[in-house]
Amino acid sequence: MPVCLVVCLGVQEPVRGWYVVSFGSWKHGATQPNPEFTLFPTDIWPPLPTTLNHSGYSGRLHRWQWGGVGLAAHCGNGTVAEDCATAIPNGGNLLSLTSPPLAAPLAPALHVFAPECANGWTLLGELGKFSTLSSQRFASTTCTATGLSMVIKGSPDEHVEVTALSKGGKVVVSLVSVGPAGEATLVLP
Numbered sequence: 001m002p003v004c005l006v007v008c009l010g011v012q013e014p015v016r017g018w019y020v021v022s023f024g025s026w027k028h029g030a031t032q033p034n035p036e037f038t039l040f041p042t043d044i045w046p047p048l049p050t051t052l053n054h055s056g057y058s059g060r061l062h063r064w065q066w067g068g069v070g071l072a073a074h075c076g077n078g079t080v081a082e083d084c085a086t087a088i089p090n091g092g093n094l095l096s097l098t099s100p101p102l103a104a105p106l107a108p109a110l111h112v113f114a115p116e117c118a119n120g121w122t123l124l125g126e127l128g129k130f131s132t133l134s135s136q137r138f139a140s141t142t143c144t145a146t147g148l149s150m151v152i153k154g155s156p157d158e159h160v161e162v163t164a165l166s167k168g169g170k171v172v173v174s175l176v177s178v179g180p181a182g183e184a185t186l187v188l189p
Helices: none
Strands: 003-008 018-023 037-039 057-065 086-088 095-097 108-117 122-125 138-143 148-153 159-165 171-177 183-188
Touching: 057 122, 108 122, 122 138, 148 159, 159 183, 171 183
Parallel strands: none
Antiparallel strands: 003 018, 018 108, 037 095, 057 086, 057 108, 122 159, 138 148, 148 183, 159 171
16 A cells, blocks of 8 residues: 655644655555555644634645646646645545556655635645745744735745635745845735
């Protein structure tokens, strides 16, 4: 069966995202991949918000897979959100995996699960990084009445590309310049 390693980002509220690393596998001596593996909401820690507006979240998640072909095309500014990340309804299975084809039976994949705000916005973070929602980069994140607000840390004059999914179903990519004090504030929309 495919193997999953679940890593969450921080244990402080609000949880910004969960990371799952999956690897395909084969039974010893087998010529076919192991059966499908399903990741359930109860498999991750800290637990998912289970009620509407718990910590400002809707209870839905969006799954974004790191890397792969066509990343820029699928998650570019103004593109359709569902082409960039998969929406997972509250209580739905997070991920169904089947071992990859023989060419790459142990190829890893990194899946980022980001919670959707009650207002319909989802912060995916820095898509060019393994840890897209690092607490070292995003000092604070808040679901506002109409969007997202965040404090971004970095080196003075550093440019940070932040990706979010809008309530309207579009990808929003913002380029933020970090100020002389090592912080910048981004408010969406």
